[in-house]
Amino acid sequence: MDLLIFQAPILMVQASMDGILLGILFALIAYGMALQWGVMNIINIAQGELVIMGGYIAYFMYLSGIHPAFGVIVSPIIMYCVGWGMYKLVINKVVDKDLFTSILATFGISILAQQLMNFAFGADVVVAQSNFGTTMLFNNSVTLPNAKIFSGAVCVISAIILVIYMKKSKLGRAIRATAQNARAAKILGVDTEKVYAATFGINAALCGIAGACIAITFTLHPYTGLPYTVRSFMIVIIAGLGNLPAVAISGMGLGVFEEWSDYLLGTEFRIAAVFSLLVIILVYRRFKLARKREYLK
Amino acid sequence: MNKNTYLYAGLIIFGLAGAFIFPAYKLQLSFLYILIVLAMTWDVQGGQMGYNTFGNILFFGVGMYVASSTQIAMFFSLAEWTDAGGEKTFVHTIPQFFQGFGVGILLAGIIPTIIAGVIGYGILGLRGHYFAICTLALGIAAGELAGGIEIIGAGQGMTVPVWPKGFGSNASSSQFLYYLSFTLALVTFVTLKWAYSTRFGLVLNAIRDNEDKAEAMGIHTMRYKIIGWMVSAFFVGIAGGLMGHINGYIEPTEIAFAGPTFGVFMVLMAILGGKGTLWGPLVGATLFHLFKEGFWTYFLGWQYVALGVLIIVIVVYFPEGVMGWLREKYPERFGEVVDEADLKAQVELK
Numbered sequence: 001m002d003l004l005i006f007q008a009p010i011l012m013v014q015a016s017m018d019g020i021l022l023g024i025l026f027a028l029i030a031y032g033m034a035l036q037w038g039v040m041n042i043i044n045i046a047q048g049e050l051v052i053m054g055g056y057i058a059y060f061m062y063l064s065g066i067h068p069a070f071g072v073i074v075s076p077i078i079m080y081c082v083g084w085g086m087y088k089l090v091i092n093k094v095v096d097k098d099l100f101t102s103i104l105a106t107f108g109i110s111i112l113a114q115q116l117m118n119f120a121f122g123a124d125v126v127v128a129q130s131n132f133g134t135t136m137l138f139n140n141s142v143t144l145p146n147a148k149i150f151s152g153a154v155c156v157i158s159a160i161i162l163v164i165y166m167k168k169s170k171l172g173r174a175i176r177a178t179a180q181n182a183r184a185a186k187i188l189g190v191d192t193e194k195v196y197a198a199t200f201g202i203n204a205a206l207c208g209i210a211g212a213c214i215a216i217t218f219t220l221h222p223y224t225g226l227p228y229t230v231r232s233f234m235i236v237i238i239a240g241l242g243n244l245p246a247v248a249i250s251g252m253g254l255g256v257f258e259e260w261s262d263y264l265l266g267t268e269f270r271i272a273a274v275f276s277l278l279v280i281i282l283v284y285r286r287f288k289l290a291r292k293r294e295y296l297k
Numbered sequence: 298m299n300k301n302t303y304l305y306a307g308l309i310i311f312g313l314a315g316a317f318i319f320p321a322y323k324l325q326l327s328f329l330y331i332l333i334v335l336a337m338t339w340d341v342q343g344g345q346m347g348y349n350t351f352g353n354i355l356f357f358g359v360g361m362y363v364a365s366s367t368q369i370a371m372f373f374s375l376a377e378w379t380d381a382g383g384e385k386t387f388v389h390t391i392p393q394f395f396q397g398f399g400v401g402i403l404l405a406g407i408i409p410t411i412i413a414g415v416i417g418y419g420i421l422g423l424r425g426h427y428f429a430i431c432t433l434a435l436g437i438a439a440g441e442l443a444g445g446i447e448i449i450g451a452g453q454g455m456t457v458p459v460w461p462k463g464f465g466s467n468a469s470s471s472q473f474l475y476y477l478s479f480t481l482a483l484v485t486f487v488t489l490k491w492a493y494s495t496r497f498g499l500v501l502n503a504i505r506d507n508e509d510k511a512e513a514m515g516i517h518t519m520r521y522k523i524i525g526w527m528v529s530a531f532f533v534g535i536a537g538g539l540m541g542h543i544n545g546y547i548e549p550t551e552i553a554f555a556g557p558t559f560g561v562f563m564v565l566m567a568i569l570g571g572k573g574t575l576w577g578p579l580v581g582a583t584l585f586h587l588f589k590e591g592f593w594t595y596f597l598g599w600q601y602v603a604l605g606v607l608i609i610v611i612v613v614y615f616p617e618g619v620m621g622w623l624r625e626k627y628p629e630r631f632g633e634v635v636d637e638a639d640l641k642a643q644v645e646l647k
Binding site for chain 2: 043090093094097099100101103104105107108109110111112113114115116119226230233237266268269271272275276278279282283285286287290
C-alpha cells in the first residue's frame with residue numbers, strides 16, 4: 001500500500017487522537033438524542049440542525065468581539081429556549097403518534113431550520129477563531145489544536161454535570177420516572193407535559209454545547225446538520241438507550257473510524273463512509289437479532 | 298358500465314391530448330407524471346406494506362445514471378464524455394440516439410430491480426424507525442458515493458445526450474418525453490391496481506397490519522416484501538431514466554439522489570393524498586405539484602421554507618390525507634356500510 005498513513009505511521013496516532021476528541025463531541029450529541037428517544041420515544045431528525053444553530057450562536061459572539069469559548073455557556077441557555085419552543089409548537093402534537101410521524105415532522109423542522117439559517121447566516125462556511133494555539137506531541141510530529149482539547153474537556157464536564165443532575169435533582173427523577181413508565185408517572189403526580197418540554201430543552205441545550213465546540217474546532221454551514229443526526233442515531237443504536245459509558249465509547253469509536261476513513265479513502269468519501277457504516281451496522285444488527293429469534297424458536 | 302369508466306376515459310383523453318391542449322406546460326405535465334409514479338410506488342411500501350422508506354430515491358438516482366451512461370457508453374467513451382463537460386463534441390446520430398435510449402431506459406428499470414432484490418433481504422428485515430433511518434442513510438450514502446466516482450462526472454455531474462438534430466421539429470423532444478412519462482404513469486397505475494386486487498395486495502396489507510401474525514399464518518413475508526420493493530424499484534428506475542432526459546443534466550446530490558427534495562416529495566405526496574389507497578398518491582401528487590409550482594414561481598427563495606412548513610402541517614394536522622378525509626365524510630362512496638345507531642352510541646361514549 002502506498003497510502004500516506006502507512007508510510008508515516010505517526011499519522012495513525014494523529015488520526016486516532018483527532019478521532020477520539022471528535023468522538024467525545026459526537027457522544028454528547030448522541031447522549032441528548034438517547035435522552036429524548038428514551039423519554040419521549042421520538043427520533044429527532046432536526047438534532048443536527050440544533051447543533052449547527054448552537055454553533056452559530058458562538059460564531060455570532062465571536063463576530064461581536066466576545067471570545068467564542070464563552071459560547072459553551074451562552075449557547076445552551078438560548079438553545080434550551082429554542083428546544084422548549086419547538087416542543088410546544090410541534091413536538092407535543094406528535095409525541096403519542098407512531099414513530100414515523102415524528103420522524104417526518106422533525107424532518108420538516110430540519111428543512112425549515114436549514115433554510116432559515118441559510119437566510120439568516122448566509123451560505124458560507126464559517127469558523128470562529130479561538131486563538132488557543134496548538135499542542136505538539138511526540139517530537140512535534142503530532143499536532144493537537146488546544147481548541148479540540150478544550151472542547152473535549154467541555155463535553156466531558158457537561159456530561160458529568162448532566163448525569164449528576166439526572167441522579168440527584170427532582171426534575172431528573174421525574175424524567176427518569178417518565179422514561180420508565182409515563183402513565184404511572186402521571187398517576188403519581190408527575191406533570192409529564194412539563195417533563196417532556198424540559199427533556200427536549202435539555203437535549204437542545206446539549207446540542208448547543210456541542211455546536212459551540214464545533215464552531216471553534218471545525219466549520220459551520222447551514223446544510224451540514226444531517227450527518228450529525230445520523231452519527232448520533234448510529235451511536236445510540238450501537239450503545240442502547242440509557243447506557244452512558246457505551247455511548248461515550250461508541251462515540252469515540254465512530255470518531256476514530258471517521259478520521260481513519262478520511263486518511264484511507266479520501267475526504268470526499270468521508271460522509272459516504274459514515275452513512276454506509278450506518279447501513280452496515282443496521283443490517284448486521286438485523287441478522288444478529290434474526291439469529292436470536294431463530295434460537296428462541 | 299362502471300361508474301368509474303368516465304373518470305378513466307377522461308383521464309386517458311386528458312393524458313393523450315394534454316400535449317396539444319397545453320403545449321406550453323408539456324414539461325410540467327411530464328414532471329407531474331413522474332411525480333405520480335414516485336408517489337404511487339412509494340405507497341407500495343409506505344401505505345400498503347407499512348414500511349416507511351426514504352430510500353426509493355436510491356433507485357431513482359441509479360436509474361437516472363444507468364439510463365444516460367448506457368446511452369453514452371454504447372457509442373462513445375464515457376470518461377471522455379464526462380471530461381468534455383457541457384461541450385457537445387460527441388453527437389448521437391438518430392438511430393444511435395434511439396437505440397441507446399431504449400436500451401438505457403430498459404436497463405434503468407432492470408438494474409434498480411436487481412439492486413432492490415439484492416439489498417432487500419438485509420434491509421427489509423429491519424422494522425419501524427430502524428428501516429426508515431436505514432433507508433434515509435442509504436439514499437444519502439449513494440449520493441455521496443456517486444459524487445466521488447470520476448467516470449460519471451463526480452460532483453460536477455454529467456450531461457445527458459441531446460435530442461438528435463434534424464429529427465422532427467423543435468417540440469418533438471418534449472412531446473416524446475411527455476408521452477413516455479404518461480405511458481409510464483399509466484402502466485404503473487394499471488399494474489398496481491391489478492396487483493392490489495390479487496393475493497399480493499392482500500399479503501402486503503397483512504404485513505402492514507400485523508407482520509408477525511402474517512408470518513404465523515404461513516406467509517413468506519420476506520419474499521413478498523422483496524417483490525414489492527422490486528416492483529417499486531423497477532418503475533422508479535425508469536422514472537429516473539426519463540427524469541434525466543427531462544432535466545438534460547445529472548448531478549449527484551441535488552438531482553439524482555435528491556433525498557431532501559424528491560425523496561421527501563414522494564412521501565409527502567402519498568401522505569397528502571392519503572396513504573394506503575390507490576387514488577391517494579395520484580391526487581396527492583397533483584395537488585402537491587400545483588402547490589409546488591405556485592411556490593417555486595411566486596415565492597422563489599422561500600420555497601424550501603414553505604416545504605418545511607407544509608411537511609409539518611400535513612404530518613401533524615392532516616395525516617389521513619385527502620382520500621382519508623373523503624372516506625370519513627362520504628363512507629358510503631367507499632363501499633362502507635354506516636350503522637347510524639352504532640355511530641350514535643360511539644358519539645355518546647365519547
